[in-house]
Amino acid sequence: MAAPCVSCGAPLSYRLFLGGRVSFARRHGVWKAAAAELQIGAGSQILRLRHTTGVTTKKNVAALRRETYTVDFIKKQIEEFNIGKRHLANMMGEDPETFTQEDIDRAIAYLFPSGLFEKQARPIMKHPEQIFPKQRAVQWGEDGRPFHFLFYTGKQSYYSLMHETYGKLLDVEKRQNQLQAKGLFSENTKTKDLIGSRWLIKEELEDMLVEKLSDQDYAQFIRLLERLLTVQRDAEEEFVQQFRRSVTIQSKKQLIEPLQYDEQGMAFSTSEGKRKSARAKAVVYEHGSGRIKVNGIDYLLYFPVMQDREQLMFPFHFLDRLGKHDVTCTVAGGGPSSQAGAIRLAMAKALCSFVTEEEVEWMRQAGLLTTDPRVRERKKPGQEGARRKFTWKKR
Amino acid sequence: MDPGRILHTGSRAPQSVAAHLDDQAADDGPRAVSRTSEKDPVKTFGEACLMVRKPALELLHYLKNTDFAHPAVRYVLYGEKGTGKTLSLCHVIHFCAKQDWLILHVPDAHLWVKNCRGLLPSAYDRTRLDQPAEASAWLKNFKTTNERFLSQIKVQGQYVWNKRESTERGRPLGEVVEQGLTRAKSATDAVGVVLKELKGQSRAGGFRLLVAVDGVNALWGRTTLRREDKSLVAAEELALVHNLRKMVRNDWHGGAIALTLSQTGSLFKPRKAYLPQELLGKEGFDALDPFVPILVSNYSPKEFESCVQYYLESSWLQHEKAHTEDGKKQLLFLSDANPGQLERLCAHL
Numbered sequence: 001m002a003a004p005c006v007s008c009g010a011p012l013s014y015r016l017f018l019g020g021r022v023s024f025a026r027r028h029g030v031w032k033a034a035a036a037e038l039q040i041g042a043g044s045q046i047l048r049l050r051h052t053t054g055v056t057t058k059k060n061v062a063a064l065r066r067e068t069y070t071v072d073f074i075k076k077q078i079e080e081f082n083i084g085k086r087h088l089a090n091m092m093g094e095d096p097e098t099f100t101q102e103d104i105d106r107a108i109a110y111l112f113p114s115g116l117f118e119k120q121a122r123p124i125m126k127h128p129e130q131i132f133p134k135q136r137a138v139q140w141g142e143d144g145r146p147f148h149f150l151f152y153t154g155k156q157s158y159y160s161l162m163h164e165t166y167g168k169l170l171d172v173e174k175r176q177n178q179l180q181a182k183g184l185f186s187e188n189t190k191t192k193d194l195i196g197s198r199w200l201i202k203e204e205l206e207d208m209l210v211e212k213l214s215d216q217d218y219a220q221f222i223r224l225l226e227r228l229l230t231v232q233r234d235a236e237e238e239f240v241q242q243f244r245r246s247v248t249i250q251s252k253k254q255l256i257e258p259l260q261y262d263e264q265g266m267a268f269s270t271s272e273g274k275r276k277s278a279r280a281k282a283v284v285y286e287h288g289s290g291r292i293k294v295n296g297i298d299y300l301l302y303f304p305v306m307q308d309r310e311q312l313m314f315p316f317h318f319l320d321r322l323g324k325h326d327v328t329c330t331v332a333g334g335g336p337s338s339q340a341g342a343i344r345l346a347m348a349k350a351l352c353s354f355v356t357e358e359e360v361e362w363m364r365q366a367g368l369l370t371t372d373p374r375v376r377e378r379k380k381p382g383q384e385g386a387r388r389k390f391t392w393k394k395r
Numbered sequence: 396m397d398p399g400r401i402l403h404t405g406s407r408a409p410q411s412v413a414a415h416l417d418d419q420a421a422d423d424g425p426r427a428v429s430r431t432s433e434k435d436p437v438k439t440f441g442e443a444c445l446m447v448r449k450p451a452l453e454l455l456h457y458l459k460n461t462d463f464a465h466p467a468v469r470y471v472l473y474g475e476k477g478t479g480k481t482l483s484l485c486h487v488i489h490f491c492a493k494q495d496w497l498i499l500h501v502p503d504a505h506l507w508v509k510n511c512r513g514l515l516p517s518a519y520d521r522t523r524l525d526q527p528a529e530a531s532a533w534l535k536n537f538k539t540t541n542e543r544f545l546s547q548i549k550v551q552g553q554y555v556w557n558k559r560e561s562t563e564r565g566r567p568l569g570e571v572v573e574q575g576l577t578r579a580k581s582a583t584d585a586v587g588v589v590l591k592e593l594k595g596q597s598r599a600g601g602f603r604l605l606v607a608v609d610g611v612n613a614l615w616g617r618t619t620l621r622r623e624d625k626s627l628v629a630a631e632e633l634a635l636v637h638n639l640r641k642m643v644r645n646d647w648h649g650g651a652i653a654l655t656l657s658q659t660g661s662l663f664k665p666r667k668a669y670l671p672q673e674l675l676g677k678e679g680f681d682a683l684d685p686f687v688p689i690l691v692s693n694y695s696p697k698e699f700e701s702c703v704q705y706y707l708e709s710s711w712l713q714h715e716k717a718h719t720e721d722g723k724k725q726l727l728f729l730s731d732a733n734p735g736q737l738e739r740l741c742a743h744l
Contacts, residue, residue: 290728300731301475301667306740313728322724 069132077128084125101126134210157209158217162224165239169228172235197244199225204245259353269353273345275372278334282346286354288326290316294343295330308340315348315368319355345371444705448698450474450691451483455490457687458651463603466645469652469683471611474691475669477735480655481609483691487653488607496603496650497544499593499642501533504613505660507635511620514628518557519584523634524622530582530635534575537589545569548596554588556581568592587638594642597649604650606642610657614640615679617663640682654683693732702734706741714744 089096092107104125114122140146150156202218228235259267267286292299303309316322327347331339348368352360363369377386384390454470472480488498507529515525548568555561562570575585597604614636620628630636643652656674658664668674703723706712716722730736
């Protein structure tokens with residue numbers, strides 16, 4: 001099939017610029033169709049179009065690639081989604097007009113409870129735009145002529161973006177030069193709030209452009225943007241902001257328990273902690289002599305192992321408050337080590353209320369305020385344990 | 396002697412060495428104190444020190460004020476694990492030894508009810524069982540402890556050991572002890588004889604008798620011993636136990652009885668049990684009733700300080716942070732002022 005295609009290369013390009021006339025319906029792609037045409041019309045007139053009328057190449061091109069969704073299909077899905085949303089709202093007894101996505105999620109979780117661990121495997125009902133991957137609409141018109149002038153680069157949106165950015169850079173530089181020439185150049189010390197935001201990552205840029213990029217392309221683009229910002233800090237704010245995402249600062253999320261006061265006027269604070277399957281509640285009193293009672297038993301008797309007691313010591317030792325607080329705690333579940341870990345977390349959280357913000361930050365960085373996410377891994381079939389395989393026998 | 400001060404004794408001084416505080420070389424620290432008034436080469440420290448604490452002082456006070464005409468009073472030291480009951484007992488023994496009492500010290504009664512090999516049916520009484528190994532060990536200890544008295548006390552009954560040997564009246568007690576040591580088979584009976592004689596003669600008033608038993612709850616507990624036919628042995632069926640029980644009864648006068656409860660070596664008792672009721676059981680409690688209970692608890696802050704100070708002075712704590720306040724606080728927290736735990740913790744540092 002290849003040889004005839006090559007031979008008809010020149011006449012084909014000639015064909016591209018001819019008007020539309022009916023041919024036969026294609027089942028195959030461009031080149032294959034041309035070859036078939038040649039075979040049929042061998043020797044006959046070459047001036048025959050490869051396009052059909054009503055049935056446009058959109059459909060054929062769509063059939064070539066796997067799982068492309070047509071615009072109509074997506075539209076139909078959106079309609080169905082909206083109708084379904086209204087039905088769901090009616091089912092849940094809520095107002096269909098003000099039924100948000102969170103309400104939908106809640107309703108689905110209620111109607112289809114799933115015990116699957118993988119969150120993405122559970123039933124979801126979202127807008128089709130979030131479910132179906134973004135498709136590129138066909139890039140060329142009826143005459144086969146691509147819409148975009150950079151189509152033949154292969155990565156049209158990327159190169160057009162680069163072109164646009166470079167244009168903006170040149171504009172900004174020109175303006176700067178003009179200002180300098182006029183002598184009105186003012187040191188612009190208005191630094192943009194770049195802290196707390198980051199550039200897009202490659203995957204996000206790919207999503208935005210609906211195009212595959214290489215690492216070098218991405219790096220080049222970011223470098224261009226940085227260059228733009230070095231020339232003038234607040235250049236093209238809205239344009240640049242499109243490519244920045246905010247970064248949340250973790251530590252501000254720490255809750256500080258309020259202090260409570262009991263009958264004698266002694267301040268105390270309660271909180272909970274957990275580790276593996278142990279759950280603990282600790283009550284830390286402000287003034288004391290370092291006594292700790294676990295489930296009514298002294299901690300020396302409850303934890304005969306030194307390691308567990310060292311775990312209990314850690315929060316106090318870290319804050320240098322070894323003999324200053326009294327603690328009463330209750331714990332259930334798990335084994336001795338996990339109970340010790342749970343109590344440690346509960347005590348650390350309770351101590352937050354007696355301590356300055358800075359020290360809370362230090363504790364967080366030391367890992368005292370984080371729940372240990374490690375749980376026992378499930379045993380898999382075909383293996384002896386979670387990781388251990390059966391003994392391998394050669395024969 | 397005010398509490399908290401450490402009683403220092405020089406090494407190798409006759410009859411002045413009290414007890415090992417930490418003899419890490421010897422495995423059974425407290426049990427090595429069986430030869431109390433005898434000097435024991437202390438390998439780690441070169442000396443032996445004992446902390447003077449409230450419970451011991453209390454007991455000494457009672458002992459000083461005993462009326463020897465009344466029946467012997469029983470003092471029971473009890474407390475959580477590792478608080479220092481055994482060492483308080485040793486302190487008392489040392490005091491009495493200095494005062495020239497006759498010491499009847501059983502270092503650990505639990506040794507008599509578990510892991511015994513060679514049980515023999517007793518010659519004296521068919522129903523009971525002999526323990527030759529334990530009995531001879533105890534006789535050896537007794538001999539070294541109370542050498543002076545062995546020649547002084549005269550036997551008041553005639554005892555026939557076997558066809559060839561017997562002891563007549565008026566012979567010194569030392570002979571009975573020798574007999575027990577040479578003939579292992581009659582060791583248990585020798586022990587029984589010794590106990591009976593001492594009990595009888597303390598009334599006469601020639602000497603004062605201190606009966607000190609560590610781990611007395613073993614006498615009324617279960618045993619792990621079995622006969623050849625795999626049937627369990629109850630505590631009463633052991634001759635040693637039987638005789639010792641008679642000794643601990645307060646039907647004699649002229650001395651005192653100091654006892655310690657111990658969960659560490661006890662059989663079939665939960666780890667957290669420390670009260671007399673729990674450890675002795677109903678039978679033991681009734682047998683020992685009435686007694687004077689003395690609670691031994693963890694270190695007070697001052698005692699803890701002095702203990703840590705002692706370790707630092709003898710360079711037992713090598714960690715550089717041990718000198719600091721912070722280090723001491725950590726030690727306090729981790730051991731919760733429990734002497735046993737503190738010792739084990741400092742052994743690592």
